[in-house]
Amino acid sequence: MKRAAILALLAAAAPVAADSGLPPAALAYTQLRDPAQEAEAKALMETIRCVVCQGQSVADSDADMAGDMRALIRQRIAAGEKPRAIREWLIARYGDYITYDPPLSGATLPLWLAPILLLALGAWVARGSFRRRKRRSE
Structure with missing residues (x-):
């Protein structure tokens, strides 16, 4: 438990170590x-x-x-x-x-497609949820 707390404290302090202290x-x-x-x-x-x-x-x-x-x-x-x-x-x-x-390329294609795919997935899940509710209410 103490070891985990120390590791968490060190991980939280990592951004502070990123600055060099130079002017x-x-x-x-x-x-x-x-x-x-x-x-x-x-x-x-x-x-x-x-x-x-x-x-x-x-x-x-x-x-x-x-x-x-x-x-x-x-x-x-x-x-x-x-x-x-x-x-x-x-x-x-x-x-x-x-x-x-970023420009559209093979490496950045997931960045451009991810929002579209997530919206489509959300619409599909919402549609299924609405259909199930509609069936229950009938």
């Missing part, structure tokens, strides 16, 4: 001077998934990795690189997982 990257929390460039950077950051967080964009995450990615995006935009090129580079480096709208 954040230079542009992680600092906006670009040019408002147009900052708007481009912010728009891109909102479409890029944090690789260490569950379902958060790099714009919303406080993880060190997300801060590094924000800084990288701002540095590249400040250097004149287009958001589309930065996005393609990030996808090439981290894979389709990093984007909230």
Whole structure:
């Protein structure tokens, strides 16, 4: 019992160990001077998934990795690189997982089909339930 409690405590503390304790990257929390460039950077950051967080964009995450990615995006935009090129580079480096709208491919087909299949399954179960209730009431 004690062993299970210790393991549960260690598992709960694992996210804390994910942060390095190092100071954040230079542009992680600092906006670009040019408002147009900052708007481009912010728009891109909102479409890029944090690789260490569950379902958060790099714009919303406080993880060190997300801060590094924000800084990288701002540095590249400040250097004149287009958001589309930065996005393609990030996808090439981290894979389709990093984007909230993965392209349709053999690997991502289950992601696209799962909601449709779950809706169809739910409709089928509901239909069966309604039919059984209708038969009982007759």
